Amino acid sequence: MKKTFYSNGKLLITGEYVVLDGAIALALPTKMGQNLVVENGTDKKIIWKSYDSDGSIWFDDTILFSDIVSKKTFESNEVKATLIEILHQSYKLNPDFINESNGYIVSTSLTFPKFWGLGTSSTLINNIANWLQIDAFVLLKNAFGGSGYDIACAQNDSAILYQLANEKPLVKTISFNPVFKENIYFVYLNKKQNSKTAIANYRKKQGDFANSIVIINEITEALLNTTELQEFTKQIEKHEVLMSEILEIKTVKEDLFPDFDGPIKSLGAWGGDFVMVVSVNNPTEYFAAKGYDVVVSYDEMIL
Structure with a gap:
């Protein structure tokens, strides 16, 4: 059974850095983002392919369930190591995705060039969280850190005001449509x-x-x-x-x-x-x- 997920990219308009210390930030989701498609697989592994916006493959590898559980490190492959970190933290939040599966075939596709910095990681984390029905903000915090405004943009289709209060995200959707x-x-x-x-x-x-x-x-x-x-x-x-x-x-x-x-x-x-x-x-x-x-x-x- 094929499942498809999509998350918006992001731009932080105000409050960069100081949003980490409680500032109210204005952030805007972008028209471009990232898709995640998941199908059932075999052999207790994930066959993973990631496509850039031009259709080229920028990551193509196989990840064993055992590597996810043990958080195996791959010093020579930074992308694989980062992906395993995200999946390991996902496993800790929802062990069933490993324990009750035979495997997966996963593909991701960006609708913006990955070097643009519009949220390659945040859109992936939000998509994975939606797939596995876990809290994307918790997954981000455990895997990377950061304020989480990018996750809020991934989840909302309008401008947001974002603030951390006692390390908890406060998200308010707003209308922002400058006449100029x-x-x-x-x-x-x-x-x-x-x-x-x-x-x-x-x-x-x-x-x-x-x-x-x-x-x-x-x-x-x-x-x-x-x-x-x-x-x-x-x-x-x-x-x-x-x-x-x-x-x-x-x-x-x-x-x-x-x-x-x-x-x-x-x-x-x-x-x-x-x-x-x-x-x-x-x-x-x-x-x-x-x-x-x-x-x-x-x-x-x-x-």
Whole structure:
């Protein structure tokens, strides 16, 4: 019997990093995501294939049930090791998926290029959690860590406000449809960022971010309520400066695009993946001239 699951990708618009410490973050699910198809198999193993958005296979391997149970390590195969970690944590939450099965044939397919950083891991974790009827937030926490906003995006088809309260996720679906959305673009920086490493670096800061979190929350509220492009721009720039001070890193505009006419905001882990750009005119030509060819409009990207 074939079972199919789908989860949305994600973009974190406000609250990057400080969402881990209780800030209210604005996050948007994307029109692109990932499918998971599961069929019955044999021989106490999983035959697993993962397809990129262009149809090419980027992972193709066999995983023994015994390797999942024992959490066997594969130092020479990082993808397989990560997948076994997820499946091992899934087994701990629902042992029946191993104990009462003969095997599985599994395929995953992304609808965005996997290097884009729109949630290859989070969409997989949410799909696996749906398949095995376990809590995706718990699975994420046990397997990887992280705030969980990406799981919330995977599960919802509208914008969300996301907050961690006593380490528990609070998710509020909201309407977010800026009247000036034709002026919002997303640019890929040609570099996939490792969220786990970025979080670890943030944790080393060991600062007291209570006042900063209050300001971030105010910015998030302002972005939700404004109908003026100028005010939206002002709040984005304020957010970038504040996070730059917290992280002790230059803003992406200072670092890469100092001559750009308009605000540029990092999304999620600083230093890679997508940035959000606000521009009166289509900025594709500007970014292409600098070697950044992936410029996606708001309507093309956001669900």
